[in-house]
Amino acid sequence: MAVAPGWLAAQACRRVLKRAFSLHKAHSIKDMEYTFQLVKNIIPPLTTKKYKGQAGRIGIVGGCQEYTGAPYFAAISALKVGADLSHVFCTREAAPVIKSYSPELIVHPVLDSPDAVHEVEKWLPRLHALVVGPGLGREDALLKNVEGILEASKARAIPVVIDADGLWLIAQQPTLIQGYRKAVLTPNHVEFLRLSEAVLTDPVDSSDRRGAGLRLSQALGNVTVVQKGEQDVISDGEQVLECNLQGSNRRCGGQGDLLSGFLGVMVQWALHAGPEKTNGFSPPLVAAFGACSLTRQCSHQAFQKYGRSTTTSDMIPEIGPAFSRLFET
Ligand SMILES: NC(=O)C1=CN([C@@H]2O[C@H](COP(=O)(O)OP(=O)(O)OC[C@H]3O[C@@H](n4cnc5c(N)ncnc54)[C@H](OP(=O)(O)O)[C@@H]3O)[C@@H](O)[C@H]2O)[C@@H](O)CC1
Numbered sequence: 011m012a013v014a015p016g017w018l019a020a021q022a023c024r025r026v027l028k029r030a031f032s033l034h035k036a037h038s039i040k041d042m043e044y045t046f047q048l049v050k051n052i053i054p055p056l057t058t059k060k061y062k063g064q065a066g067r068i069g070i071v072g073g074c075q076e077y078t079g080a081p082y083f084a085a086i087s088a089l090k091v092g093a094d095l096s097h098v099f100c101t102r103e104a105a106p107v108i109k110s111y112s113p114e115l116i117v118h119p120v121l122d123s124p125d126a127v128h129e130v131e132k133w134l135p136r137l138h139a140l141v142v143g144p145g146l147g148r149e150d151a152l153l154k155n156v157e158g159i160l161e162a163s164k165a166r167a168i169p170v171v172i173d174a175d176g177l178w179l180i181a182q183q184p185t186l187i188q189g190y191r192k193a194v195l196t197p198n199h200v201e202f203l204r205l206s207e208a209v210l211t212d213p214v215d216s217s218d219r220r221g222a223g224l225r226l227s228q229a230l231g232n233v234t235v236v237q238k239g240e241q242d243v244i245s246d247g248e249q250v251l252e253c254n255l256q257g258s259n260r261r262c263g264g265q266g267d268l269l270s271g272f273l274g275v276m277v278q279w280a281l282h283a284g285p286e287k288t289n290g291f292s293p294p295l296v297a298a299f300g301a302c303s304l305t306r307q308c309s310h311q312a313f314q315k316y317g318r319s320t321t322t323s324d325m326i327p328e329i330g331p332a333f334s335r336l337f338e339t
């Protein structure tokens with residue numbers, strides 16, 4: 011008997027959803043299907059009517075002498091999820107290294123120049139979102155420049171995803187993003203604790219990750235917080251989404267950097283689509299759910315092929331197939 015491709019796709023989707031809920035019984039498969047539908051609603055269609063740049067022009071602020079992989083992962087994941095152009099603003103030394111990884115990235119060696127804020131600001135009118143922090147390092151002079159870049163981005167209402175050393179800066183100066191609802195923070199376990207210590211008066215209850223995420227988001231004026239971990243817990247201070255989609259047991263470095271690049275693209279898709287497409291959820295919340303599920307699905311697929319030897323580079327060729335499987339079925 012011939013089986014229709016649509017039926018096969020629906021079965022594949024149900025299998026993904028079953029994996030998603032194997033760890034967390036509080037939601038039904040129906041809830042998860044609904045949240046995936048909201049992500050599907052924000053994805054811009056591929057048509058012949060679009061010109062280069064309309065699906066996304068993203069800037070990554072990061073990359074220094076020690077860390078060149080992290081900004082590369084964020085920038086390439088932005089392109090592979092569907093952005094048209096991906097810029098990296100890094101230090102002079104890091105630039106040739108990052109360029110050598112891929113001809114597809116546009117690399118600006120400006121972050122340690124005395125004129126860094128102005129050099130990045132020139133590009134802001136042409137960018138839809140910034141991802142701040144992957145591979146940035148913690149040198150005071152660089153962080154000072156990033157402060158200026160964040161202020162300039164807020165003044166232009168540009169969405170910002172803040173990760174890694176960008177979160178280190180926010181923990182020192184939470185006022186930089188206080189109340190900016192186009193900011194999404196993506197802390198790992200340690201970064202989440204550091205931020206919580208910086209802005210909450212009472213210690214967080216580590217057994218209640220939903221409550222902790224809500225509190226941190228509220229304390230920061232409802233910026234969206236993506237608390238990464240065995241389950242990703244996402245909150246805008248009003249609502250909480252959890253992403254339990256099965257990933258893998260490999261914890262190789264760089265997976266969070268991929269997530270931040272996906273999110274840079276998806277947050278601007280979601281804000282562009284507007285709240286009517288996200289049915290009562292804030293657009294950044296839906297974008298974050300999309301980026302978390304895609305990261306975990308890429309990790310799952312890569313692990314099926316490479317097992318213990320899986321590294322973040324192995325996840326990159328999985329982005330297209332994982333995206334289709336989650337959002338195009
Ligand atoms: N290829 C590249 O270029 C990459 C570069 N990267 C860049 O590196 C920079 C620093 O970022 P980072 O994430 O390494 O932060 P950092 O605060 O030094 O923490 C590290 C220490 O925290 C701990 N720890 C972590 N998770 C934990 C957990 N769940 N539960 C408990 N403990 C946990 C653990 O410490 P330990 O086990 O030693 O106590 C770990 O060693 C940043 O710019 C980033 O973008 C990365 O993106 C990777 C790929």
Ligand SMILES: Nc1ncnc2c1ncn2[C@@H]1O[C@H](COP(=O)(O)OP(=O)(O)OP(=O)(O)O)[C@@H](O)[C@H]1O
Nearest residue numbers: 198238239240242257262263264265266267305306
């Ligand atoms: N224990 C876990 N089980 C399953 N998935 C996990 C686990 N911890 C993290 N993840 C997933 O791995 C991805 C990256 O999260 P992680 O906490 O490793 O970020 P990170 O430390 O910032 O990574 P990076 O090395 O890029 O800086 C996220 O998609 C998250 O859902």
Ligand SMILES: [Mg+2]
Nearest residue numbers: 174198266267
């Ligand atoms: Mg990280």
